[in-house]
Amino acid sequence: MYRLNMGGPKLTPQNDTLGRTWENDKKYLHVNGSAASVSVIPSIIKYTESVTPEIAPNWVYATAQTMGNANVANLDFNITWVLPVDPDFTYFVRAHFFDIVSTSLNTLVFNLFINSENAYPDIDLSTLIGNLDVPVYKDFVCNSSDNLSTLTVSIGPDSVADYQNAVLNGLKILKISNEARSLDGLCNARLFCTFHL
Numbered sequence: 001m002y003r004l005n006m007g008g009p010k011l012t013p014q015n016d017t018l019g020r021t022w023e024n025d026k027k028y029l030h031v032n033g034s035a036a037s038v039s040v041i042p043s044i045i046k047y048t049e050s051v052t053p054e055i056a057p058n059w060v061y062a063t064a065q066t067m068g069n070a071n072v073a074n075l076d077f078n079i080t081w082v083l084p085v086d087p088d089f090t091y092f093v094r095a096h097f098f099d100i101v102s103t104s105l106n107t108l109v110f111n112l113f114i115n116s117e118n119a120y121p122d123i124d125l126s127t128l129i130g131n132l133d134v135p136v137y138k139d140f141v142c143n144s145s146d147n148l149s150t151l152t153v154s155i156g157p158d159s160v161a162d163y164q165n166a167v168l169n170g171l172k173i174l175k176i177s178n179e180a181r182s183l184d185g186l187c188n189a190r191l192f193c194t195f196h197l
Contacts, residue, residue, distance in 0.1 A: 002173040007037030008063025030080040036068035060170035061098035061135040078156035087144040096170030098135040099125040110166035113154040
C-alpha cells in the first residue's frame with residue numbers, strides 16, 4: 001500500500017532488487033518544516049544476514065528525515081506522517097532505521113509513535129545493533145487512527161536523550177486481509193462464487 005523513502009527521491013523498480021517502488025514521503029508530512037532531510041553515500045550501508053537488500057534498497061537507508069525547524073519554542077516535538085487508509089482493516093507497519101546523524105554510539109535516543117501511541121519507546125539504534133553503520137527494521141500491527149481514515153506515524157526525541165533528535169529512513173505499510181480473507185470488504189471471492197452458482 002505504502003513504501004516511503006524518507007528524505008530521499010522516489011525509487012523506481014530499477015533501484016530495488018525486488019522491483020518495488022518507494023515514493024518520497026514529503027506529501028504525507030503533517031508539518032513540512034518539522035523534518036529535515038539528511039543523506040549519506042549508499043555504499044556505506046552494511047547489510048547483515050537479517051537485513052538484506054531484499055528488505056529495502058540501500059537508497060532507503062542512505063536517506064532519512066530528522067528533526068527540522070518546526071518554528072516552535074519547544075524543541076520536544078514530533079515529526080508526523082499522516083497516511084490515508086481504510087478504517088475497516090488492520091495494517092502491517094515496518095519502520096526502517098539507519099543512524100546517519102550520530103557521530104558516536106549511545107547519543108541518539110528517540111520514540112516511535114503509531115496513531116499517537118508510543119509503539120517503540122527509548123529507541124537507541126547503536127545499542128540495538130551495536131554499531132552506527134548497520135540498518136535495522138521493526139515491525140508493528142495496528143488499526144487506523146480511532147476509526148478515522150488515517151494512520152499516523154511519528155518520531156520524536158526521548159526526554160532523557162542528550163541529543164534532541166530522531167531519525168526515520170523508510171516506512172512500509174500494508175493492508176492485512178480481514179476475517180473474510182478480503183482486502184476490499186466483508187465478502188470474499190469464495191462467498192461470491194458460492195452465492196452465484
